[in-house]
Amino acid sequence: MSMVVPGIKPLISQALRVRGRSCYSVQAGREFKANTIHDIHEKYCRGAPLSMCTAYDYITANWVHDSNCDMLLVGDSLSMTSLGYESTTDLPFEEFKYHLRSVCRARGPALIVADMPYGSFEASLEQGISNSIEVMKLSSRVTSLKFEVGLHTKDQYTLNLVRELTSRGIPVVGHIGLTPQKVHSLGGYKVQGNKSLNEMIELQETAMMLQKAGCWSLVLECVPHKLAQYLTSQLSIPTIGIGAGSGTSGQVLVISDLLGMQGSNVPKFVKQYTNLHEEAVRAIKGYNAEVQEKNFPNQDLHTFKIKESLWKNFMEEIEDQPRH
Structure with missing residues (x-):
């Protein structure tokens, strides 16, 4: 790990103060302790x-x-894995917030980071700040926001927005390399930082600028292993890789990819740990067959019983009723 960049410690400390403090009066009695930015940074260190x-x-x-x-x-x-849209840029802000609320109802230790979807922050700094505050206020469990940021030579706006948010005490994770929200300007879903020296240097400069702007962590997506490892060694904040090799501080995968929820067609950088799609289809086929064969529901296992005396009384009552 390299020496801490001057000025970064106060920025990290600011982020830790915002969402890292313990509120014992309201958390007493819970069965879990949610990770904080401070916990993540300690593990990184x-x-x-x-x-x-x-x-x-x-x-x-x-x-x-x-x-x-x-x-x-x-x-x-x-947007693409759960809702059937063709691109992440199709995702409406309101639908994203609906799903974020659902996630936050689950209780457990994982620190929750929320993406800022396309269209929720690009119109102006005022819009970006307002919508960021709205997302943070959806649930106290939202600990940080994540922003996709282009190379600093082309995307000064998002870099400035990150500065504005961190200066207001809002923790931010930066996301560089392949940024799907900017897929059209990138020319498609391609590895970044592997074509020219200038692109590699700009990616390195962007990473350092985001750290200086106050990001407490960076996601590196589809960046060559050697470059991702070098960036990690130069930064004093954790890097989370996806398609960036093993030299980063950590890894992230899309749950539907690693669980095979949509079959076996996954990106090269994904390891599929199971295939829930095949398991689910197999299970539903089994259910369908048992229904057709009248083997489900099982009379002894899946049905509710009634006392014979009560059933007898019911039948007698029915039989005594006048027929129409």
Whole structure:
């Protein structure tokens, strides 16, 4: 780990103060202790790898919490993985907030980071600040926001917005490299920082600028392993990689990818740990077959009983009623 960049410690400390304090009077009696930015930073300083996974609703959030992931990302990838849109840029802000509320109803230790979806912050700094505050106020469990940021030579606006937010005490995770919200300007879903020396240098400069702007962590997406490892060594904040190799401070994957919720077609950088799509289809086919064969429901296992005396009384009462 490199020496801490001058000026970054106060910025990190500011972020820790905002969402990292313990409110014992309101948390007493809970069965879990939610991770704070301070907890994540301490683990990073020990050199322990950090884990992050996306979740999009109450059920998947419970899975992430119960698996003891360090962090949970409510990503705008839910647009394509859960809602059927063709791109993350199609996701309406209101729908995103609906899913964020659902995730926050699940209780567990993972620190919750919320994406700021496309269209929620680009119109003006005033809009970006207002919507950021609105997202933070949706639930006290939202600990940080995440912003996709282009190279500093092309995206000064988002860099300035990050500065404005962190100066107001709002914790921010930066996201550089492949930024799906800017996929059209990038020319598609492509690896970043592997074509030219200038692009590599600009990516490195952008990372350092985001750290200076107050980001407490950076997501590096689809960046060559060597470059991601170098950036991690130069920064004094944790990096979370996705398609960026093992040299980052931690990893993040989309839950539907790692669980195979949409079949076996996943990006190269994903390891699929199971195939829930195949398991679900197999289970539903089994259910369908048993219904057709009248093997479900089982009379002894799946039905409710009634006392014979009560049933006898009911039948007698029915039989005594006049027929129409």
